[in-house]
Amino acid sequence: QQQVKQSPQSLIVQKGGISIINCAYENTAFDYFPWYQQFPGKGPALLIAIRPDVSEKKEGRFTISFNKSAKQFSLHIMDSQPGDSATYFCAASGAAGNKLTFGGGTRVLVKP
Amino acid sequence: EAGVVQSPRYKIIEKKQPVAFWCNPISGHNTLYWYRQNLGQGPELLIRYENEEAVDDSQLPKDRFSAERLKGVDSTLKIQPAELGDSAVYLCASSLYGTGVTYEQYFGPGTRLTVT
Numbered sequence A: 001q002q003q004v005k006q007s008p009q010s011l012i013v014q015k016g017g018i019s020i021i022n023c024a025y026e027n028t029a030f031d032y033f034p035w036y037q038q039f040p041g042k043g044p045a046l047l048i049a050i051r052p053d054v055s056e057k058k059e060g061r062f063t064i065s066f067n068k069s070a071k072q073f074s075l076h077i078m079d080s081q082p083g084d085s086a087t088y089f090c091a092a093s094g095a096a097g098n099k100l101t102f103g104g105g106t107r108v109l110v111k112p
Numbered sequence B: 001e002a003g004v005v006q007s008p009r010y011k012i013i014e015k016k017q018p019v020a021f022w023c024n025p026i027s028g029h030n031t032l033y034w035y036r037q038n039l040g041q042g043p044e045l046l047i048r049y050e051n052e053e054a055v056d057d058s059q060l061p062k063d064r065f066s067a068e069r070l071k072g073v074d075s076t077l078k079i080q081p082a083e084l085g086d087s088a089v090y091l092c093a094s095s096l097y098g099t100g101v102t103y104e105q106y107f108g109p110g111t112r113l114t115v116t
Helices: none
Strands: A004-007 A010-014 A019-025 A033-038 A045-050 A056-059 A062-067 A072-077 A086-092 A106-111 B005-007 B010-013 B019-024 B031-037 B044-050 B053-056 B065-068 B075-079 B088-095 B111-115
Touching (some): A004 A086, A019 A086, A033 A062, A045 A056, A045 A062, A072 A086, B005 B088, B010 B019, B031 B075, B044 B075
Parallel strands (some): A010 A106
Antiparallel strands (some): A019 A072, A056 A062, A086 A106, B005 B019, B031 B088, B044 B053, B065 B075
């Protein structure tokens, strides 16, 4: 059972544009929602994370928006740069954050 | 500070052969995870250790996979015998688990296994 659904599978954005990736979850016990960035040949690296007590969290050009009632959350990459070209994974876990369930990933390509 | 170290980075074996992967977590991290990442998919948890204890191995195919974390530091994941479907990237991650701390998981670079 895929408990975290991620879309789109891939997207192409022009440099300076906004990349938006969406995730939906089913398990209402989830309350920790991180996003990971993965470059080819590397392991996933934590980008930003949110807990459901806030609806938005911003770190630099990266923003998570969270909608608890809809069980959805999204990643916005502002002013996208070619160096942001990577695969992005959303994930979710329970309170302890120790059992992550990952989405299927979104391959982002930023064109110069 | 050194990150999660894994070896080997690449491994090519024939089916039915055994293979082992090694992981050294970030110093001080008491929780260690093994994930499998199939091509084009997100990582899937195989096993989680808290110190020396495997606290979640529900997704580990125990007929051919085994893992150990002696002394609560390094860990080894073994497959015997390997099957074609085991071709994937095997990721190790670690985190610090306890009251009042954040639980970010830090991943190693992974071992890419190809079974022919």
